[in-house]
Amino acid sequence: MKRITIRDVAREAGVSVTLVSFVMNAKVGEDGKLQCPVNAETAARVQKVAKELGYRRNAAAASLRSGRSNSIAVITTDIANKFFAGISRFIEDKAASYGYTVFFGSSDENVRKLESILDTLFAHNIDGVIVAPVEGCESAIKRLQEARIPVVLLDRDLKSIENVSKVLLDDKEAGRISTQLLLDNGYRRIEMISYSLGISSLKEREDGYVSCMREAGYAENIKIHHTTYASVAEDVRGIIRTALDNGTEAFFLPTYSLSAQVMLEMKEMNLSTPDDFAIVGFDKSNIYKLFSTSVAHIQQPLKELGEKSVELLCRQIESEGQIETIVLKPTLVPGGSAIKQKI
Amino acid sequence: MKRITIRDVAREAGVSVTLVSFVMNAKVGEDGKLQCPVNAETAARVQKVAKELGYRRNAAAASLRSGRSNSIAVITTDIANKFFAGISRFIEDKAASYGYTVFFGSSDENVRKLESILDTLFAHNIDGVIVAPVEGCESAIKRLQEARIPVVLLDRDLKSIENVSKVLLDDKEAGRISTQLLLDNGYRRIEMISYSLGISSLKEREDGYVSCMREAGYAENIKIHHTTYASVAEDVRGIIRTALDNGTEAFFLPTYSLSAQVMLEMKEMNLSTPDDFAIVGFDKSNIYKLFSTSVAHIQQPLKELGEKSVELLCRQIESEGQIETIVLKPTLVPGGSAIKQKI
DNA sequence: TTGAAAGCGATACCAA
DNA sequence: TTGGTATCGCTTTCAA
Numbered sequence: 090m091k092r093i094t095i096r097d098v099a100r101e102a103g104v105s106v107t108l109v110s111f112v113m114n115a116k117v118g119e120d121g122k123l124q125c126p127v128n129a130e131t132a133a134r135v136q137k138v139a140k141e142l143g144y145r146r147n148a149a150a151a152s153l154r155s156g157r158s159n160s161i162a163v164i165t166t167d168i169a170n171k172f173f174a175g176i177s178r179f180i181e182d183k184a185a186s187y188g189y190t191v192f193f194g195s196s197d198e199n200v201r202k203l204e205s206i207l208d209t210l211f212a213h214n215i216d217g218v219i220v221a222p223v224e225g226c227e228s229a230i231k232r233l234q235e236a237r238i239p240v241v242l243l244d245r246d247l248k249s250i251e252n253v254s255k256v257l258l259d260d261k262e263a264g265r266i267s268t269q270l271l272l273d274n275g276y277r278r279i280e281m282i283s284y285s286l287g288i289s290s291l292k293e294r295e296d297g298y299v300s301c302m303r304e305a306g307y308a309e310n311i312k313i314h315h316t317t318y319a320s321v322a323e324d325v326r327g328i329i330r331t332a333l334d335n336g337t338e339a340f341f342l343p344t345y346s347l348s349a350q351v352m353l354e355m356k357e358m359n360l361s362t363p364d365d366f367a368i369v370g371f372d373k374s375n376i377y378k379l380f381s382t383s384v385a386h387i388q389q390p391l392k393e394l395g396e397k398s399v400e401l402l403c404r405q406i407e408s409e410g411q412i413e414t415i416v417l418k419p420t421l422v423p424g425g426s427a428i429k430q431k432i
Numbered sequence: 433m434k435r436i437t438i439r440d441v442a443r444e445a446g447v448s449v450t451l452v453s454f455v456m457n458a459k460v461g462e463d464g465k466l467q468c469p470v471n472a473e474t475a476a477r478v479q480k481v482a483k484e485l486g487y488r489r490n491a492a493a494a495s496l497r498s499g500r501s502n503s504i505a506v507i508t509t510d511i512a513n514k515f516f517a518g519i520s521r522f523i524e525d526k527a528a529s530y531g532y533t534v535f536f537g538s539s540d541e542n543v544r545k546l547e548s549i550l551d552t553l554f555a556h557n558i559d560g561v562i563v564a565p566v567e568g569c570e571s572a573i574k575r576l577q578e579a580r581i582p583v584v585l586l587d588r589d590l591k592s593i594e595n596v597s598k599v600l601l602d603d604k605e606a607g608r609i610s611t612q613l614l615l616d617n618g619y620r621r622i623e624m625i626s627y628s629l630g631i632s633s634l635k636e637r638e639d640g641y642v643s644c645m646r647e648a649g650y651a652e653n654i655k656i657h658h659t660t661y662a663s664v665a666e667d668v669r670g671i672i673r674t675a676l677d678n679g680t681e682a683f684f685l686p687t688y689s690l691s692a693q694v695m696l697e698m699k700e701m702n703l704s705t706p707d708d709f710a711i712v713g714f715d716k717s718n719i720y721k722l723f724s725t726s727v728a729h730i731q732q733p734l735k736e737l738g739e740k741s742v743e744l745l746c747r748q749i750e751s752e753g754q755i756e757t758i759v760l761k762p763t764l765v766p767g768g769s770a771i772k773q774k775i
Numbered sequence: 776t777t778g779a780a781a782g783c784g785a786t787a788c789c790a791a
Numbered sequence: 792t793t794g795g796t797a798t799c800g801c802t803t804t805c806a807a
Binding site: 152158160182192210352375380 | 524695719
Binding site for chain 4: 438450492
């Protein structure tokens with residue numbers, strides 16, 4: 090079964106391959122008409138023949154000739170991670186609406202892996218990349234830019250990179266409102282557990298916490314514990330034990346996994362919130378509703394994050410140099426875990 | 433900045449493009465040597481030059497000429513869904529190890545959407561497809577086969593399709609052991625809530641429940657409630673209310689979303705497990721640990737499911753007609769939600 | 776072991 | 792509005 094080519098369609102329709110190409114690439118205007126320099130009747134005939142013959146464009150040929158591929162890449166740290174999995178879906182749908190197919194890749198917070206994925210994608214002539222940068226990936230991003238591949242940074246900022254669009258959460262604000270909620274409810278000895286990942290989003294969430302504590306006059310209570318993916322379970326256990334002894338009253342947990350880990354540990358140790366600790370978690374999840382006491386948490390606007398990043402990328406692809414940074418606001422979902430303690 | 437082509441490398445290395453092509457495509461044998469009909473020294477020189485010049489293969493050109501693309505597609509119903517997001521990650525990694533890049537797509541349980549995704553992928557010359565079939569997609573799958581594109585069915589079976597590899601969970605067994613756990617702990621009035629999706633996996637889980645109940649002599653207690661994604665919240669509430677009145681003792685919940693929904697509703701209604709109902713849930717999640725009482729649940733071997741599907745697909749791509757069906761076993765994770773009721 | 780040359784199927788340029 | 796044709800970069804014969 091031979092593949093139907095543009096030539097077959099041209100022959101059958103009695104026109105040149107040029108016309109067929111025009112018709113097949115024409116966009117439908119707002120008036121419902123095809124936007125291309127082809128006679129409407131001819132165009133209709135070509136479409137009919139193409140359909141009858143079961144013609145499908147060969148993307149490889151188109152890409153070879155045009156240098157574009159109608160596909161974009163999304164590189165997050167882990168597509169199985171709650172936050173990125175949620176966003177990916179919105180990216181996928183939005184990209185499809187622009188006519189782009191999406192390659193997904195997971196970097197595992199690892200520069201080498203990120204570079205190897207980019208290498209593969211280079212070969213595929215991708216038209217643009219949405220990437221959640223990892224520590225130390227600046228040069229990889231710069232190489233993309235040198236190859237004139239449009240880039241959008243998602244979720245994490247790289248201050249040293251210019252000429253990229255960015256779609257970020259107002260992470261500082263997230264840290265602030267979480268801390269403020271705790272302060273408002275009478276907690277003073279508020280601590281934070283974070284990852285030492287060297288990425289802007291966590292850094293900003295920490296900054297938000299710190300500045301809020303400072304402004305409220307509790308600078309001396311500021312304490313940020315740092316852990317890693319590998320040792321989080323163990324570290325969290327230790328942190329909680331110490332906190333019990335030290336009279337810590339509350340924790341701000343700036344990611345889903347940290348929140349889950351703390352909640353698991355509290356369950357294990359038979360601690361309850363807000364009696365033993367008040368907590369504010371991060372990202373949307375059923376766990377916040379299902380915990381013994383509902384847990385207050387920050388919610389990120391996944392849909393906007395995903396869709397905006399596609400929009401900015403497409404804008405760059407279509408007209409080079411259209412750079413923009415979008416910072417979206419977090420929402421604080423209240424919960425029993427951060428209300429005033431019974432005295 | 434012009435793109436470096438195979439020609440540039442050839443000129444610089446003083447050899448023909450043919451040789452460069454050979455070298456760039458050579459696989460490294462077990463002995464660490466390149467497996468290609470090229471002098472080892474020449475090959476080394478070519479590799480060196482290619483690296484110096486920063487050569488990157490143009491996948492579009494290669495694909496156009498060879499008809500293959502070194503990329504595969506994975507179409508699940510929703511990449512943001514816990515189960516598929518988890519599996520995707522394993523697929524991605526395994527595919528990379530075989531040298532394949534992966535396109536992901538979400539069908540939303542919708543044949544039309546699945547077909548539209550396949551159309552796009554057709555254009556991209558994909559070498560194979562891993563797909564979680566949806567109700568009524570048989571003809572779409574058959575079209576793939578006619579185009580000689582290798583297919584692996586994942587998670588759900590289509591009895592009427594021949595000549596595909598399949599990677600499935602032993603869903604009937606999952607239904608059986610869940611039900612048996614409840615029976616073993618003294619529950620008799622066990623019911624099930626399921627989706628009316630017309631897919632084999634749910635059907636089999638239901639069959640497992642039914643046959644287990646029957647064999648235990650409680651056929652008259654068999655009851656399966658069916659709901660839909662759109663109305664699950666509302667339906668579950670109703671089902672639970674009715675169950676309270678009717679003296680239902682336990683529920684088997686064959687998906688994560690059903691489990692979560694039931695748990696949310698129970699929390700809302702201030703019901704506890706196993707006192708009000710015993711429950712057995714599905715898929716791995718923190719919610720089962722964090723609920724007031726830990727919840728027993730079925731765990732699927734995500735890693736095996738993902739990796740095996742890539743393996744079977746690659747085997748088919750490499751030697752056409754190598755078909756195999758793999759059925760993996762579920763694991764039952766016990767929990768307080770299904771232990772004997774205090775009397 | 777090496778090289779020359781013929782396409783793969785589209786797009787894009789130029790001419791009509 | 793239409794058509795002819797060079798060309799994108801690679802793989803793949805076939806011949807040397």
